[in-house]
Amino acid sequence: MRRLFLIAVPYIWLLALFLVPFAIVLKIALSDIALAIPPYTPTLDLSEGWAGIRAFLSGLDFENFVFLTTDDLYWRAYLSSLKIAAVATVITLLIGYPIAYAMARAAPEWRPTLLMLVILPFWTSFLIRVYSWMGILSSEGVLNQFLMALGLIDTPLQILSTNTAVYIGIVYTYLPFMILPIYATLEKMDDSLLEAAEDLGCSRLEAFWLVTIPLSKGGIIAGCFLVFIPTIGEFVIPSLLGGSDTLMIGKVLWEEFFSNRDWPVASAVAIILLMILIVPIVLFQRNEQKAREAEG
Amino acid sequence: MRRFSWFNATSLTLGFTFLYLPMILLVIYSFNASKLVTVWAGFSTRWYGELFADQEFLDAAWVTIRVAVFSSTIATVLGTMAATVMVRAGRFAGRTLFSGMIYAPLVMPEVITGLSLLLLFIGIGLDRGIFTIVLAHTTFSMCYVSVVVSSRLATFDRALEEAALDLGCSHFQAFRLVTLPIIAPAVISGWLLAFTLSLDDLVIASFTTGPSATTLPIKIFSAVRLGVSPQINALSTLMIAIVTVGVITASLISKRAAVAQARDEQAAARATA
Amino acid sequence: MSQTVFAPWENPEEEPLIRFRNVTKRFGDFTAIDDLTLDIYTREFFALLGPSGCGKTTMMRMLAGFEAPSDGTILLSGQDIAPIPPNRRAVNMMFQSYALFPHLSVWENIAFGLKRESQDREAIAARVEEMLRLTRLTKFAKRKPHQISGGQRQRVALARSLAKAPKLLLLDEPLGALDKKLREQTQFELMDIQEKTGTTFVIVTHDQEEAMTVASRVAVMDEGKLIQVATPDVIYEAPSSVYVADFIGDVNIVEGRGTREGERIRLDWAEGQPPIWGTPRGALSTDRAVYFAIRPEKVSISKEKPADRRNMLEGEVVDIAYLGNISTYHVQLANGQMMKAQTANTRRLANRDITWEDRVWLSFTETAGILLEH
Numbered sequence: 001m002r003r004l005f006l007i008a009v010p011y012i013w014l015l016a017l018f019l020v021p022f023a024i025v026l027k028i029a030l031s032d033i034a035l036a037i038p039p040y041t042p043t044l045d046l047s048e049g050w051a052g053i054r055a056f057l058s059g060l061d062f063e064n065f066v067f068l069t070t071d072d073l074y075w076r077a078y079l080s081s082l083k084i085a086a087v088a089t090v091i092t093l094l095i096g097y098p099i100a101y102a103m104a105r106a107a108p109e110w111r112p113t114l115l116m117l118v119i120l121p122f123w124t125s126f127l128i129r130v131y132s133w134m135g136i137l138s139s140e141g142v143l144n145q146f147l148m149a150l151g152l153i154d155t156p157l158q159i160l161s162t163n164t165a166v167y168i169g170i171v172y173t174y175l176p177f178m179i180l181p182i183y184a185t186l187e188k189m190d191d192s193l194l195e196a197a198e199d200l201g202c203s204r205l206e207a208f209w210l211v212t213i214p215l216s217k218g219g220i221i222a223g224c225f226l227v228f229i230p231t232i233g234e235f236v237i238p239s240l241l242g243g244s245d246t247l248m249i250g251k252v253l254w255e256e257f258f259s260n261r262d263w264p265v266a267s268a269v270a271i272i273l274l275m276i277l278i279v280p281i282v283l284f285q286r287n288e289q290k291a292r293e294a295e296g
Numbered sequence: 297m298r299r300f301s302w303f304n305a306t307s308l309t310l311g312f313t314f315l316y317l318p319m320i321l322l323v324i325y326s327f328n329a330s331k332l333v334t335v336w337a338g339f340s341t342r343w344y345g346e347l348f349a350d351q352e353f354l355d356a357a358w359v360t361i362r363v364a365v366f367s368s369t370i371a372t373v374l375g376t377m378a379a380t381v382m383v384r385a386g387r388f389a390g391r392t393l394f395s396g397m398i399y400a401p402l403v404m405p406e407v408i409t410g411l412s413l414l415l416l417f418i419g420i421g422l423d424r425g426i427f428t429i430v431l432a433h434t435t436f437s438m439c440y441v442s443v444v445v446s447s448r449l450a451t452f453d454r455a456l457e458e459a460a461l462d463l464g465c466s467h468f469q470a471f472r473l474v475t476l477p478i479i480a481p482a483v484i485s486g487w488l489l490a491f492t493l494s495l496d497d498l499v500i501a502s503f504t505t506g507p508s509a510t511t512l513p514i515k516i517f518s519a520v521r522l523g524v525s526p527q528i529n530a531l532s533t534l535m536i537a538i539v540t541v542g543v544i545t546a547s548l549i550s551k552r553a554a555v556a557q558a559r560d561e562q563a564a565a566r567a568t569a
Numbered sequence: 570m571s572q573t574v575f576a577p578w579e580n581p582e583e584e585p586l587i588r589f590r591n592v593t594k595r596f597g598d599f600t601a602i603d604d605l606t607l608d609i610y611t612r613e614f615f616a617l618l619g620p621s622g623c624g625k626t627t628m629m630r631m632l633a634g635f636e637a638p639s640d641g642t643i644l645l646s647g648q649d650i651a652p653i654p655p656n657r658r659a660v661n662m663m664f665q666s667y668a669l670f671p672h673l674s675v676w677e678n679i680a681f682g683l684k685r686e687s688q689d690r691e692a693i694a695a696r697v698e699e700m701l702r703l704t705r706l707t708k709f710a711k712r713k714p715h716q717i718s719g720g721q722r723q724r725v726a727l728a729r730s731l732a733k734a735p736k737l738l739l740l741d742e743p744l745g746a747l748d749k750k751l752r753e754q755t756q757f758e759l760m761d762i763q764e765k766t767g768t769t770f771v772i773v774t775h776d777q778e779e780a781m782t783v784a785s786r787v788a789v790m791d792e793g794k795l796i797q798v799a800t801p802d803v804i805y806e807a808p809s810s811v812y813v814a815d816f817i818g819d820v821n822i823v824e825g826r827g828t829r830e831g832e833r834i835r836l837d838w839a840e841g842q843p844p845i846w847g848t849p850r851g852a853l854s855t856d857r858a859v860y861f862a863i864r865p866e867k868v869s870i871s872k873e874k875p876a877d878r879r880n881m882l883e884g885e886v887v888d889i890a891y892l893g894n895i896s897t898y899h900v901q902l903a904n905g906q907m908m909k910a911q912t913a914n915t916r917r918l919a920n921r922d923i924t925w926e927d928r929v930w931l932s933f934t935e936t937a938g939i940l941l942e943h
Contacts, residue, residue: 002467007385007394010378010438014397017435021412024419099311102304116547117312123539124319125496127513128532132318135325135524140332142321175315233405235499240520250407254499257411267415270408281403458635459668461655463682463733473681477672560716 029064029267064268073252074269078276080247084163085231088170092227093220095171096178100219101212103179104186111187118176118183130169130240137165137241161243169237174230178223185219186212218291225284233273249273319536326529343530353531356515360495363426363511367433368490374434375441375486382442383449401439409436410503417504424506432504433497437490444489448482481550488546492539575785576800577610584647586611586737586769587632592641594627594793601627603793604641614763614770616784618777620816624793625773629739632771633662646736656685661735665742667726669714675725676701676710682733700728703762720751727759731766740772744779756782777817781805789813805864807850811941814862819897821868821908827859827940834940836861839904846879846935863938865911868931870898872922878932884908886927898923900931 068074103114121129136142139156147153159165189212197207213220235250242248249269257266326344330337347353378398385391401409413432417424456478460470476483498513505514512531519528577583585608594602601624609615617625630636631643634655642649650658661682669678679700683693701707704724709717714725723743730738743759744752760783763770774780780787781801788798789812797809808814811822823845825838836845836859847861875881887907888899891914898910910931923929 003385006377007381007388010374010381010442011390011394013374013435013438014378014394017413017416017431018397018401019393021416024415025408025412028415095311095314098303098307102307102311105301105304106308112547112551114308116543117315120540120543121315121319123492123543125513125532125535125539127496127498127516128322128535129319131516131520131524131528131532132322134520135529136318136321138524172314172318175311179311229403230405233407235407236517240517250405253407253411257503263415266411270411273405274408277403277405284403285399453666453668455664455666455668456670458633458655459662459664459670459729460681461635462633462660462662463729464656464685466656469685474670478670557715560713563716 025267025270028264029271030062031064031264064264065272067265068268068272073247074249074272077247077249077252078272081232081234081249082276084166084170084248085228085234088167088174088231089224089228091167092171092174092178093224096175096223097182097220099175100179100182100186103183104189115183118179121176126173127236129173130236133165133169133172133241134160137168160241161246163242163246165241166238166246166248169241170227170231170234173237174227177226181222181226182216182219185216189215218287218294221287222284222291225280225287229277229280229284232277322529323533323536326526326533328526328529331526343526344534347527347530347534350527352510353512353515353527356510356512359426359509360512363429363433363501363509364491364494367430367437367494368487370430370434371438371441371490372483372487375438375490376445376483378438378442379444379446379449382446383452398439398442401436402443404436406497406499407503410500413500414503424504425508428504428506429501429509429511432500433490433494436500437493440489440493441483441486444486445479445482448479452479575612577613578608578786583610585609586613586646587771588642588644589628590642590644592631592638592643594624594631594636595639601793602631602638605793605795607788607795607798609769609771611769612767614760614772614783614785616780616787617771617773617790618780618787618816619775619790621775623790625790626741627793628790629662629741629771629773632737633660633739634658659736660739661730661733661737662739663726663730663741663743665745667714667722667746669722669725669729671714674711674713675706675717678714678725679729679732681729686733696732700732703731703765704728719746720755723747723755724758727762731762731768734766735768737769737771740770742774743772744776745774752779753782759783781817789816791816807939808862808941809850811860811862814941819865819909819911821863821865821938823861823863823906824858825861833935834859836940839902839906842902842904842906843881845938847938847940848936849940860941861938862941863933865897865909866895867937868908868910868933870900870910870912870923871930871932872927874930875932879935880933880937882908882931884929884931886923886925886929889923889925898929900929 099118103111103118106114134141137160138144139158139160141160143159144153144156148156159168193211193215194204194207197211198204202210233250234248235254238246238248238251239254242251250273253266253269253273256262256269325336327339327341328336329340329342378394382395382398410432413428413435414424417428422428452475456474457470460474461467465473496513497511498517501511502514502517505511516528516531519525587607587609589605589607592602592605593600603624605624605628617628619625627636631638632645632650634650634653637651642651644650645658645660670681673681676697679697680693683696687693697710698707701710704727706721706724706728709721709725714722717725723746727743740759744755747755756779759770772780772783781804784801786798786800787804789796789804791812797804797813799807799809804813804817808817814820815822823836823838825836825845827834827836827849829835829849832848833846834849836847838845838861845861847863869875869878874883882902884900884902886898887901890897890899893914895911895913898912900908900910902908908931
């Protein structure tokens with residue numbers, strides 16, 4: 001009885017507010033557009049029994065998915081999201097790794113403070129952190145003022161509302177996600193391994209390449225997925241920092257829904273976005289599983 | 297002790313400058329007297345005054361706080377239950393689906409979560425407002441709470457609960473008197489996480505709210521879409537200040553507890569039986 | 570001086586406190602307890618001894634109520650305990666990890682069980698004080714578990730489980746976390762407390778010395794079955810099987826063919842070696858493979874051939890293990906068989922005459938060793 005109650009309450013909550021809504025998205029993605037609100041036609045009327053279910057099923061089709069293939073906006077948005085996410089992940093890794101490495105090399109009494117400095121932005125509003133770059137990157141912003149004062153440029157650079165700004169925004173907001181898992185693996189690493197490598201004739205650079213990097217592989221992979229997966233569906237960063245030509249699927253979905261009010265297409269976009277995400281999510285889970293098993 | 301090279305020092309300096317400079321600039325410019333956010337015209341607290349005079353911001357803040365308190369509290373209860381099920385319940389029909397539903401919201405893009413919940417609320421004819429945002433926030437933050445709490449429960453010595461039962465507790469008493477006090481730090485950090493997630497959320501709230509309720513992130517978003525504004529700088533500064541004070545206090549408290557415990561254990565090691 | 574020996578198991582009139590009747594416990598395909606029947610009497614200090622995975626912990630958990638038998642019944646004071654949940658049983662348990670509540674003080678830990686059944690603050694306080702005195706913890710009442718030493722924690726766990734004055738106290742490896750010195754000292758404390766409180770103790774241990782020291786009776790277990798249940802001296806002197814003989818202490822085992830000759834058994838065990846004479850344990854079917862078991866300390870070692878021993882074997886010293894108080898000689902017989910002989914080191918090292926590669930004689934009486942079927 002007690003056990004049943006314990007299972008049932010969260011179970012029913014998640015069924016009602018996670019799985020059912022998801023089924024609705026799937027259903028609407030397979031529906032026709034109609035100009036009423038809600039703008040989709042087939043509704044399942046169970047009072048009509050089998051006939052109702054048959055009518056419901058016959059009303060479903062893949063028209064919206066076919067539509068997505070005809071308009072190259074969607075393809076370009078998907079590809080562009082993948083590309084932006086991939087490039088941003090690599091940049092984040094290149095910036096995050098040295099920071100994580102330096103943290104792990106720092107004196108032990110400093111590490112908790114450094115760790116807290118990395119975690120602190122986690123707790124700060126995402127929106128505010130993205131917003132803070134608007135004031136820096138705008139044409140009369142701090143960065144341009146600084147560069148012009150140095151005499152490096154004469155006319156302000158257009159950075160805000162470009163893909164560059166989007167990359168900066170992603171790297172900035174997701175950097176802690178990259179640093180933390182890498183730091184976690186590096187921190188556990190035994191210093192004597194490097195000494196052993198040097199003793200066996202490696203230069204420090206070779207020791208880093210042959211020992212440190214392979215041993216931190218788990219952290220690197222985890223960090224990359226933690227940046228890559230949420231970036232693909234990102235909405236806030238492209239809409240605040242990107243320009244009208246910045247194509248990201250999260251932004252397209254939002255506009256499809258709020259501006260065009262085309263719910264079936266928005267739902268179809270969501271379904272495909274999810275299907276794209278499944279591969280990295282499964283890979284990520286497998287990596288985590290392996291890491292857990294390795295630990296014991 | 298390995299050498300701490302200039303390279304490491306440089307990476308740390310540049311890295312933390314990159315992480316903190318934008319926020320520091322934001323704070324500085326919130327005290328700018330000029331309306332032109334990019335031109336420094338002297339120190340002023342004018343924008344804070346205007347912020348507190350703006351009823352819309354105050355209303356949005358009040359909505360946000362109510363949503364965050366309710367959703368994080370319900371999420372903590374549900375998430376703790378879900379964690380107990382995950383760690384303790386053993387096998388039951390639909391366990392795979394259950395753990396799938398716990399982990400999926402963590403990686404689900406917010407736009408999809410928001411869209412699906414909105415379609416549900418419309419489908420069942422629920423009036424959108426604070427209540428629907430609370431439902432939405434509870435659903436995704438309970439998953440975060442359950443991850444935090446279940447990692448604590450996984451290392452919890454079950455013998456402690458058995459000892460409580462052995463000494464005459466009912467299952468509920470054992471949970472209330474033994475398990476809960478011991479896992480309390482994880483439950484509290486789960487609550488704090490749920491609370492901040494709710495405070496921060498723009499996308500899901502935008503989908504699930506109605507005309508009656510505007511949260512602070514929605515308000516900020518619609519304001520900053522038009523460009524940088526000094527009022528938002530002031531608001532951001534306040535939010536950054538609250539979080540900073542909160543996080544530093546929490547870490548100092550836990551550090552003091554850890555130091556006290558280490559000292560006690562040393563004293564115990566010296567004490568002879 | 571007519572003190573009666575405590576041996577309720579020899580009295581057919583005595584009603585056992587606990588009766589296991591044909592108890593079987595299965596976890597999936599794995600049978601942890603296999604059709605086990607056992608009686609334990611009031612005021613006994615009963616030890617369940619065996620290697621890890623032998624089912625001893627499962628037996629204890631069934632008594633505490635954390636596992637239910639798959640088959641069979643367990644009676645406590647004549648009553649089937651299967652339907653009684655752990656929190657209603659007059660049985661308390663001392664956990665291997667001690668399971669002290671880290672958020673409660675020593676005082677509150679001991680009072681925990683008392684508070685569940687009574688509201689009377691004064692009665693609780695009095696009982697806690699009594700327990701603190703019994704376990705010499707009065708000074709530490711206000712401390713948290715992490716503020717006291719390992720030995721003190723062990724005593725808190727004991728005090729907490731005794732506070733409710735259970736009919737039966739279960740102790741799961743109670744001394745496993747202590748170092749050797751402290752463990753020996755605590756064994757005597759446990760016996761003392763058991764005697765003072767008159768509680769029936771059932772202890773689970775894998776440490777044979779511990780079981781032999783504290784217990785009134787020892788049950789040797791293996792793979793879910795009882796191998797032998799007897800007093801420590803019987804277990805040591807008259808093990809019922811090679812398994813028990815080998816598990817408890819050090820032993821020499823010689824396999825051969827036994828023939829009954831009057832009171833004794835003659836063991837023919839190798840070409841060219843004289844037969845070994847021994848005493849059978851119970852009825853021993855002859856003319857089949859039997860095992861002769863003898864403890865090393867019952868084997869004498871000398872350089873000269875002893876005059877009047879029934880059993881004499883000649884061999885060569887290949888190894889000497891010097892343990893301070895005793896020395897063990899590893900002797901190889903002509904056919905390759907190894908035998909161990911132990912002598913007390915009553916003389917200084919320099920005065921002893923046996924050394925490596927010496928030819929020596931091993932000798933023992935007819936009653937020193939026993940013959941076992943397997």
